[in-house]
Amino acid sequence: MRIDLNSDLGEGFGRWELGDDDALLSVVTSANVACGFHAGDPSVMRRTCEIAAERGVSIGAHTAYRDLAGFGRRFVDVPPKELTNDMLYQLGALRQFAEAAGTTVNYIKPHGALYNTIVHHEEQAKAVVEAVVKYDPTLVCLGLPGAAWLRYAEEAGLPTRHEAFADRAYNPDGTLVSRRQPGSVLHDPAEVTARCVRMATEGEIVAIDGSVIKANPDSICVHGDSPGAVDMAKAIRAGLDAAGATVEPFAMEPSAEHRA
Amino acid sequence: MRIDLNSDLGEGFGRWELGDDDALLSVVTSANVACGFHAGDPSVMRRTCEIAAERGVSIGAHTAYRDLAGFGRRFVDVPPKELTNDMLYQLGALRQFAEAAGTTVNYIKPHGALYNTIVHHEEQAKAVVEAVVKYDPTLVCLGLPGAAWLRYAEEAGLPTRHEAFADRAYNPDGTLVSRRQPGSVLHDPAEVTARCVRMATEGEIVAIDGSVIKANPDSICVHGDSPGAVDMAKAIRAGLDAAGATVEPFAMEPSAEHRA
Amino acid sequence: MRIDLNSDLGEGFGRWELGDDDALLSVVTSANVACGFHAGDPSVMRRTCEIAAERGVSIGAHTAYRDLAGFGRRFVDVPPKELTNDMLYQLGALRQFAEAAGTTVNYIKPHGALYNTIVHHEEQAKAVVEAVVKYDPTLVCLGLPGAAWLRYAEEAGLPTRHEAFADRAYNPDGTLVSRRQPGSVLHDPAEVTARCVRMATEGEIVAIDGSVIKANPDSICVHGDSPGAVDMAKAIRAGLDAAGATVEPFAMEPSAEHRA
């Protein structure tokens, strides 16, 4: 009954803020920190790492396509070698701020269009994995169960972890219901909390057709950038705590674990 | 009679190239590698670090203002805290590529307008030094003798080194002759080479008025982005070698020195 | 008793929003629209122009230094010729969206650090004016009374207009009280509204020492990006309307005036 809660954080840029990072960093146990390519200027990165470190929240690299105007949500057909180097650049930059805050980068969870693309795009999936291997072969890869890039990661000997989505409906085969379909996103905090508790304690998700899927996510992704998001995240956290689940980072370096 | 030759390298970006990096990396002993803010995309950074590592050329961080359109040559009034974080971001990113190439970042030499600004701008000078202290207090700071930032660096216990310019005329007080004055830049390879040899072997520079200045640069900066630049750099290197000077990096981590 | 209310609008970028543009566009009569250099991607620009056109709000070019990361709030030492061209680029791009919305760009009000710089920086002031002359010598220049660029604009035969700030304290000499001083920004809607009414109807501002300054602003600048900003703007508008002031654009092309 151990579970992690992760959220995308540090997604402001310069004058622009997004979401209530401070509140979420008191709720989640893993922070996917933007690295400057889709969001996250150096000062945002530093501040996010510092607060995460203070509160024992594990830091992950939320790497992305170079696309500030599109917030990393648009597929970019980057040649694999360049993509590998773009990942290394972002990983190195984030590591600097994690270390400046007395901790380190514990995992990578690509962002947005890149996250979705490397579920199936073989070349870009390999390119991301190659970057992780170059960066540090103990870095944990967090993604969707069945994603191509996690398969390559495992082949390369990298540790992998799976996540589920707190507020998304699932198909009976374990895939996410497309956002274009009605009912794809759940909005009721009580229902979402109950689902998260069931995932964490029983390893089950009720699919959109009522069937029960087996799922043992290492982490549950909660969102922070929509109205009510923080309240929902807090409800989930409270529900998991009340159900006796141990909510803690799935990946945390020993020294940081001690400090936290 | 030990001297280093440094040059600004890796200053392409995407489709655009600048200078003949491959040729210069066979001439110089220290490479000031652009970190993405004024030039140098991740793929250029990686390639530059790899060639430098192969040839035993020491890697330095050529950090800059965030200003691709201005090539880092325009003063930007960045608040000090942000400047510190911009430096950490660039240092971290470059370190990644240096390490991927089996070496590391040995020094920092800020670029362009930032280089000139922190000669006298107290707040920005302190901000750069603060970044170096955070990054690694053994990182060597390379700059102009008398620069404010090197003074702060020394106060903070950071190692510092000084550079002279191969092709620039000097005033009797040791400052550079302004580029607006006639004769400020020297173009004759033989004359420039003779000046470099004298700097390296006798610690002297003949000023624009004919007087002789004492100077003991740790490194001489040669340029690579103008026509004839590579030929001049080769002439300087050959002249120094012929004069019996030991041309080698002023800063190089032990392991890399062994390999080189 | 004619007065204009202007506000900085369209300052989102991609995923990021800033302020409540929709609400403000029902309050103000002139919209300073960001042109992509400090904020405002093309889609934001188009939407802002469309809503402004629908509501008869006059469109102005809120041109800026190329500085997304700093939101145009950092002085950049751009060479004058480049600054002129940066202005032309932004003016041309905004005109496109204004025309696509059936109206046009009626004035220019530079943004942030550029606004402040060309109050006194002669070369940059001239550079901005040169761009306006090239763009359209009937474009109105909106700025601070006494600003260098407005002086050059007048010398060049350009129409100029002055603005006052709704929520800023003034020195007895008519300059703004520095933001570093206590009391420089006023927060009470009733007080701010009363000041605006007095400016519009009596041409007077009470300075921070209690003395009365003569001021006949063509426009009053209200802010939209802080909490309570929209409420304050609404209060000011209601106060001006109640006082019998005619709140209307200081610059509007004839066709648009007809439509509005």
Add this chain to the structure above:
Amino acid sequence: MRIDLNSDLGEGFGRWELGDDDALLSVVTSANVACGFHAGDPSVMRRTCEIAAERGVSIGAHTAYRDLAGFGRRFVDVPPKELTNDMLYQLGALRQFAEAAGTTVNYIKPHGALYNTIVHHEEQAKAVVEAVVKYDPTLVCLGLPGAAWLRYAEEAGLPTRHEAFADRAYNPDGTLVSRRQPGSVLHDPAEVTARCVRMATEGEIVAIDGSVIKANPDSICVHGDSPGAVDMAKAIRAGLDAAGATVEPFAMEPSAEHRA
């Protein structure tokens, strides 16, 4: 026997230059001018427009995805509405510089990955056409025969023109031989010139299998950014002139035609 020669120009950015624009602007009759999204800062745009105007070279908008790092050569999955607005932004900015130079934008030829994408990508093709309709329904659309976007352009009543490539091999069906195949790019100036003359005077291209294709291009695209490119362009121009072809812009506003 009228033919146009077009080339991609103004593709420098800040410190970086690309190709010999000055030489090419004495050879070609149409300049595809970069608009700042893949290359071309405002000062490059202005200079390119000024030289083009002086020499009677027709100016076209070489619009692109927002991708400086990838030089617009990477497909970006931009939502159609945003793509339309990105095109309008670039068109408006370029028009400003064309007008400042006393001429105007006569046509649009999208760049790189966008050029290739809208040959077949229906949504993006429509989005580009929508921008042109909004911008000016007399703007000429220059592209590959059979391209989806030209089909939509014709449906919308926009004028279209076709181009052929001077140095590319063709398949018997009139499509280009893929760059991955041997012989896809021709390097011999004499052969390339002879092909261009035959295109212009006889409306024929010899395909890679020796068969003869009917082709009546309005313009032939020559490249300027590779070694020998300018010499080949000069050879083509000389060959066309010698063959009695009238080499002139396919689109030029009346006033500019007079001046030229």
